[in-house]
Structures are given as structure tokens and as C-alpha cells.
Amino acid sequence: MKVAVVGATGMVGTIILKVLEERNFPFTELYFVASERSIGTEVTFKNRAHKVIGLQEAVDLKPDLALFSAGGDTSLEWAPKFAENGTTVIDNSSAWRMDKTKKLIIPEINAGELTSEDKIIANPNCSTIQLLMALKPLHDKYTIKRVVVSTYQSITGTGVKAVQQLENEYRGAKGEMAYAYPIHKNALPQCDVFTENGYTKEEMKLTNETKKILGDDTVLVSATAIRIPVVGGHSESVNIQFENDFTEGDVRRILSDFPGVTVQDNPELNTYPMPIYAEGKDDVFVGRIRRDYSQPNTLNMWIVADNLRKGAATNAVQIAEYLVENKLV
Numbered sequence: 114m115k116v117a118v119v120g121a122t123g124m125v126g127t128i129i130l131k132v133l134e135e136r137n138f139p140f141t142e143l144y145f146v147a148s149e150r151s152i153g154t155e156v157t158f159k160n161r162a163h164k165v166i167g168l169q170e171a172v173d174l175k176p177d178l179a180l181f182s183a184g185g186d187t188s189l190e191w192a193p194k195f196a197e198n199g200t201t202v203i204d205n206s207s208a209w210r211m212d213k214t215k216k217l218i219i220p221e222i223n224a225g226e227l228t229s230e231d232k233i234i235a236n237p238n239c240s241t242i243q244l245l246m247a248l249k250p251l252h253d254k255y256t257i258k259r260v261v262v263s264t265y266q267s268i269t270g271t272g273v274k275a276v277q278q279l280e281n282e283y284r285g286a287k288g289e290m291a292y293a294y295p296i297h298k299n300a301l302p303q304c305d306v307f308t309e310n311g312y313t314k315e316e317m318k319l320t321n322e323t324k325k326i327l328g329d330d331t332v333l334v335s336a337t338a339i340r341i342p343v344v345g346g347h348s349e350s351v352n353i354q355f356e357n358d359f360t361e362g363d364v365r366r367i368l369s370d371f372p373g374v375t376v377q378d379n380p381e382l383n384t385y386p387m388p389i390y391a392e393g394k395d396d397v398f399v400g401r402i403r404r405d406y407s408q409p410n411t412l413n414m415w416i417v418a419d420n421l422r423k424g425a426a427t428n429a430v431q432i433a434e435y436l437v438e439n440k441l442v
């Protein structure tokens with residue numbers, strides 16, 4: 114199994130390498146791939162330095178799998194070149210997510226849709242992955258009518274420039290700005306750019322990707338995405354209206370039974386998920402599970418996950434594992 118990591122020097126690429134190592138992914142060759150300007154630089158993997166190669170060289174090496182995290186433009190241009198050469202691409206950008214010919218996969222939810230014909234597979238957006246990990250088992254049991262979600266997103270979702278901006282502001286130093294406004298001591302009601310309908314791209318990803326993954330266009334989603342000065346993970350406050358009624362005990366049990374979800378919910382002990390504790394973990398953490406008494410069949414909860422791991426790298430590696438285990442590559 115020859116594997117290429119495209120975007121190996123980036124924030125998500127670095128975590129993909131870490132996750133491959135931690136999970137002992139069964140590769141025979143691993144290629145570290147990045148854009149032109151990083152060719153010849155080195156990345157560390159298993160305590161050894163490895164040379165970074167360019168995209169064309171990687172295509173020619175015909176890897177079985179390529180895990181892409183190099184931005185939408187690179188994916189649009191290069192994923193088809195890898196695919197045409199026989200490589201299965203798992204792409205972390207938004208380039209292919211809403212393409213009707215491509216599958217949008219969270220392994221615990223819909224990996225069963227994958228076949229060996231799928232040569233470009235899309236990894237969902239970080240905020241969608243953690244939301245769906247908690248919604249899917251509840252949708253199966255109670256049928257979701259409407260979801261209202263407000264996100265509190267880590268600056269790592271924007272990238273390394275945003276982390277530097279926060280560090281500079283924290284130290285009172287000047288530097289390049291990733292955002293139009295200060296992020297230290299602030300909350301920005303904008304993740305990504307605005308679309309024509311007044312919602313941001315991030316908010317529309319939450320809406321559209323949710324419907325695609327659930328395979329159900331009737332599920333209504335209303336999203337507000339907020340950037341906050343946090344690094345460990347994204348948090349989401351979610352209000353869900355179901356077709357059918359539930360008990361809070363059953364909801365806790367259903368979520369606890371779902372692979373990859375951990376319930377942390379004990380108000381008596383002030384137990385609930387927080388990004389500072391989710392950082393570095395692969396699970397999605399759910400707490401503050403409580404009935405919304407303002408209308409029937411409605412639930413409130415709080416969902417936290419490390420956006421760079423389950424929200425990006427881990428999900429991509431889990432897709433790769435599924436393909437290998439099921440002999441689809």
C-alpha cells in the first residue's frame with residue numbers, strides 16, 4: 114500500500130502524518146507531498162526527516178491512496194490527475210463535497226456507500242463532522258425535522274496565520290492579520306466569506322453537507338458560525354426538533370452507544386465537554402443534554418471535538434482504513 118500525503122507540511126497534513134503513525138496505518142511507502150515552494154524541505158515522520166516531493170512526481174509514483182489537505186484549488190487541479198492514474202484520493206478541501214458524483218463520508222455514518230469505483234472521496238467540513246456524529250444516531254431513532262446550530266470555532270480552522278495573529282495580539286506584538294478584526298478577547302460572527310444569501314460559506318457548509326450525509330433534503334438546518342480565540346477544538350450549541358418524542362436518558366444511551374461519541378454530561382459535577390480537553394482526542398464529546406421546554410419533541414445539546422483530528426485528519430485516515438480493510442483500494 115503506497116500512500117501519499119498531499120499538503121504534508123500544512124497544519125492538517127502534519128496531523129494526518131501523526132494519526133497515520135499512531136494508528137499504525139499499513140503502508141509500504143509513504144510520500145510527503147507539497148506545493149512547489151516546499152519541494153526539497155523536510156518533514157519529520159517516526160523521528161526521521163523525509164524529503165518533500167512535488168505533485169507531479171507524486172502522481173508518477175502511482176500511490177494507491179492520496180490524502181489531500183492542500184486547499185480547494187490544488188484539489189480541483191490535482192485530484193483528477195491522481196485519480197486518472199489509478200490513485201484513490203481522499204480530499205479534505207471543500208472542492209468536491211457537494212459534487213453529486215462524489216461521496217461525502219464520515220466512516221461511522223456512511224462508509225458503507227463506498228465502492229472501488231470511488232476515486233475521489235470527500236471529507237466533510239470539520240464543523241459538519243462533529244455535528245453529524247451526534248445527529249445521525251438520533252435521526253435514525255427520532256427523525257430530525259429541524260436543527261438550529263451555533264458554532265464556537267477554533268482559530269486553527271483558519272490556519273497557521275490565525276494562530277500567529279492570536280499569539281501576536283496576546284503578546285501585544287504587531288504582525289500579519291488573518292482576520293479583519295482582532296481575535297484576542299473577541300468573538301467574530303464570521304467564519305469564511307459571506308455568500309449572497311447573507312450566510313457565510315461555513316454556515317452553508319453546515320446546512321448543505323448535513324442534508325447530503327443524512328441523505329435527507331427535508332432536514333432543515335439554520336446555522337450561525339462564530340470564531341473565538343480558542344485552539345483546542347470547535348464547540349457547537351445545537352437545538353434539534355424531532356418528529357418523535359424522546360427521553361433524555363435514551364438520548365444519552367443512544368449517543369454513548371454510537372462509535373466515536375463520548376457523552377460527558379453531569380450537571381451535578383459540572384461535567385460537560387470543553388475544547389481544552391478535547392484537543393488531541395479523536396472522539397466527539399457531547400454534553401448539556403436537556404429537553405427544550407419551549408416546544409414539543411425538542412432537545413438542546415453541546416458538541417465539542419478537535420477540529421484538526423476528527424474534524425479533518427482522523428476522519429480522512431478512517432476513510433483510508435475502511436478502504437484498505439474492505440479491499441476497495
Ligand code: 2RA
Pocket residue numbers: 238239240266267269270271304305315420
Ligand atoms: C474552519 N471550516 O473555518 C474551517 C476549517 N475546515 O474552521
